[in-house]
Amino acid sequence: MKILGVDIGGTAIKIGLADDHGNLASFREYSYNSKLGGKHLVEKLIQFIAENPSFDRIGISTAGQVNVEDGSILYANDNIPRYTGTKLKEILEREFQVPVLVENDANAAAIGEGYFGGGKPYDDFLCLTFGTGIGGAIVLNSQIYRGYNGIAAEFGHMITHPQGNPCNCGRSGCYETYASTTALVRKAAEIDKELTNGKAIFQAIDQGDTRLEPLLDDWVTEVSLGLTSLIHIFNPSAIIIGGGIMEQEKLVDMVDKKVKELIMESYSDVQIIRAVLGNKAGVLGAASLHRN
Ligand SMILES: [Zn+2]
Structure with a gap:
């Protein structure tokens, strides 16, 4: 399975195409201006994801507190203004027609370290x-x-x-x-x-x-x-x-x-x-x- 791993931080969005064993076929860092807010972030995110070759799933690691059940942002501080409430999973599943899971960045890093580090x-x-x-x-x-x-x-x-x-x-x-x-x-x-x-x-x-x-x-x-x-x-x-x-x-x-x-x-x-x-x-x- 080809899974697109996406890491949304305060200054950059990193995207890598991974297989089931944690091997990355590609890895790229895109910069964006988080201060322009949640809506801008989502627009950029869709644009950056679309630049990648085909994939079967998307996994998202993001700054902020995440509701992992519905993949929305429960709370984000002023590093990304107006990001709170963004329905990330819903938006991306509609846009790319693949299953999307969302996790808080600290938990995602721990999961990465747990499996592969x-x-x-x-x-x-x-x-x-x-x-x-x-x-x-x-x-x-x-x-x-x-x-x-x-x-x-x-x-x-x-x-x-x-x-x-x-x-x-x-x-x-x-x-x-x-x-x-x-x-x-x-x-x-x-x-x-x-x-x-x-x-x-x-x-x-x-x-x-x-x-x-x-x-x-x-x-x-x-x-x-x-x-x-x-x-x-x-x-x-x-x-x-x-x-x-x-x-x-x-x-x-x-x-x-x-x-x-x-x-x-x-x-x-x-x-x-x-x-x-x-x-x-x-x-x-x-x-x-x-x-x-
Ligand atoms: Zn504090």
Whole structure:
């Protein structure tokens, strides 16, 4: 079966044509302007999908909270204005006349990692993606745990600092306002405004900018504090951490070391591992939605 895996993010739409074994015959990244809103997104999506050769199914991984029953968007924040309520499955099935399944991007990435990546050996694991915010997914007994309304695992909005930084969810002190890549970049930019992304920060550290080391240590502690709570709650066999910044191998080691300092000793066999599918996790996870 030829399945089109589609990964809708805040800045790009990635599309890959996958077979049942997770092999990609094609993979392409299309840019679009998410700020133009949900309607624009859907127009672009239809245009980009139509550029691909024939396929039997479409799997969608998307930013926002998803109703997986009807494939609609329950809630999306201002990264994609007016996307909330979009009936993605209905629109795409009408347009392309093939079965469509829709999943939240963090869950899709976890499904991808579970089938084809770092999660393969494990039945119980958590996935966290560090980027603009922090996405999360819970895999228990090899199934996504969705919670009552299907929106479990908003790890980014655990409150780690009461009365702390304001968060775009309307609350304050959320984990992602301290431990996302954006939070690290914001701190680094106070030292040097040229440091606008994670890569630049690590380059500066490698070139001997010692001002950034304490800042990175503090950020690793913020990341690890959140993971510590999650480990104590779920007792997972592994935590898979992804997002562009985690491609810095040193960083995963730093987080692993810090977590092992912070957790109760009885939990210390938990594995902290790096997501291996990189920017293809969403597309492969989306394509795998049709497996069940
Ligand atoms: Zn929040």
